[in-house]
Amino acid sequence: MTPKTLYDLPTPSLVLDRAKLARNLRRMADACARNGVALRPHLKTAKSIDVARMVLNDETQGIAVSTLCEAEYFASHGIRDIQYAVCITPDKLERVAAIQAGGAKVALITDNAGVARAIADANGRIDTTFYVQIEIDCGENRTGVLPDSDQVTEIARILDAAPNVDFDGVMTHAGHSYGCRSLEEIEALAETERLAAVTAAEAVRAAGIDCRTVSIGSTPTALHARHLDGVTEARAGVYMFGDVFQAQILSCTLDDLAISVLTDVSSHRPDLNHLTVDAGALALSKDRSTENVSNDVGFGLVGDIAGKIVAPQLIVTRVYQEHGLVPMCEGQRLEDYPIGRRLRIYPNHVCMTVAMYDRYYVVDSDEGNGTDIVAVWSRVNGW
Numbered sequence: 001m002t003p004k005t006l007y008d009l010p011t012p013s014l015v016l017d018r019a020k021l022a023r024n025l026r027r028m029a030d031a032c033a034r035n036g037v038a039l040r041p042h043l044k045t046a047k048s049i050d051v052a053r054m055v056l057n058d059e060t061q062g063i064a065v066s067t068l069c070e071a072e073y074f075a076s077h078g079i080r081d082i083q084y085a086v087c088i089t090p091d092k093l094e095r096v097a098a099i100q101a102g103g104a105k106v107a108l109i110t111d112n113a114g115v116a117r118a119i120a121d122a123n124g125r126i127d128t129t130f131y132v133q134i135e136i137d138c139g140e141n142r143t144g145v146l147p148d149s150d151q152v153t154e155i156a157r158i159l160d161a162a163p164n165v166d167f168d169g170v171m172t173h174a175g176h177s178y179g180c181r182s183l184e185e186i187e188a189l190a191e192t193e194r195l196a197a198v199t200a201a202e203a204v205r206a207a208g209i210d211c212r213t214v215s216i217g218s219t220p221t222a223l224h225a226r227h228l229d230g231v232t233e234a235r236a237g238v239y240m241f242g243d244v245f246q247a248q249i250l251s252c253t254l255d256d257l258a259i260s261v262l263t264d265v266s267s268h269r270p271d272l273n274h275l276t277v278d279a280g281a282l283a284l285s286k287d288r289s290t291e292n293v294s295n296d297v298g299f300g301l302v303g304d305i306a307g308k309i310v311a312p313q314l315i316v317t318r319v320y321q322e323h324g325l326v327p328m329c330e331g332q333r334l335e336d337y338p339i340g341r342r343l344r345i346y347p348n349h350v351c352m353t354v355a356m357y358d359r360y361y362v363v364d365s366d367e368g369n370g371t372d373i374v375a376v377w378s379r380v381n382g383w
């Protein structure tokens with residue numbers, strides 16, 4: 001039977017609110033337009049062609065991905081401009097060439113002269129042109145070369161000299177923006193991110209090498225940058241769905257959360273004044289990102305079947321593989337949550353939560369009571 005409403009679904013299931021998604025997409029598109037840069041939506045979170053179709057338009061054509069599996073999937077659906085935004089390893093080059101043979105361009109990133117040489121050495125062996133960017137570290141201390149280091153021009157020269165490479169520019173990612181707690185901090189970090197990318201691009205140009213792409217991005221910095229002079233594009237991903245953590249670091253509000261996990265109340269412990277739901281660690285993830293922010297929501301914030309947040313303190317405090325534990329908070333009584341009652345849990349870190357599912361059950365809170373399923377969208381998982 002085709003499910004018609006959230007009452008028809010097995011639990012746990014992943015629910016996507018299309019109206020909230022659309023609003024989130026508009027907010028980021030407006031921020032990029034205001035700063036005069038292209039938006040390159042990062043589809044590492046959504047991993048869905050249906051979501052991509054909602055993001056892409058005449059102005060927004062290119063995407064970023066975090067796995068080659070995503071690159072293959074989106075290329076097979078006709079997307080032609082893809083950035084694989086994780087450092088490439090030489091063993092993946094044949095797979096990249098196979099995707100490009102189908103007509104898509106897959107820009108690669110590296111922060112390593114040895115890898116740049118390995119790409120150049122594939123000349124004559126792998127029949128494709130590799131588009132390669134240099135990853136710059138703007139302070140996250142994860143990957144990338146420092147913007148003012150000699151490695152920037154060293155790698156650029158290797159790539160530029162290689163007959164099988166089209167040197168594509170520089171990119172950086174201020175992932176440490178998730179550590180910011182105020183608008184001022186995010187704005188300052190956005191400027192650090194911008195400067196890192198622009199400084200590296202200028203070093204490349206000073207070496208006589210064209211630097212087409214100057215790519216920055218994380219949801220907080222792309223949304224709140226005061227200006228992006230010298231930058232060509234902003235990548236962002238989690239903004240599409242939002243999560244409780246992003247709401248606490250000012251990327252969105254709790255009203256904007258587009259993803260929730262549909263779950264059933266599965267047991268009562270009146271002696272301990274808690275219930276359990278059938279969404280545990282595998283259904284919600286064990287990410288605890290709100291632990292050190294303004295309001296710790298444990299492993300998720302509880303909403304009712306229509307997605308309305310019941311009480312700010314009604315949260316999943318413990319998870320086991322298939323159990324989530326919800327203690328009653330002030331004003332809530334176990335008897336109001338009979339076994340079988342359907343709830344929707346808003347996750348802490350949505351990227352980790354959605355990764356466990358193969359589809360989105362789509363509802364639309366702007367239509368009716370928001371519990372009718374208006375579409376089922378598939379996701380691609382794996383590497």
Ligand SMILES: Cc1ncc(COP(=O)(O)O)c(C=O)c1O
Nearest residue numbers: 042085173218219235236237238
């Ligand atoms: C290289 C890179 N760019 C962009 C992003 C998007 O960041 P966000 O999800 O905060 O928008 C990520 C996220 O992991 C990333 O690793």
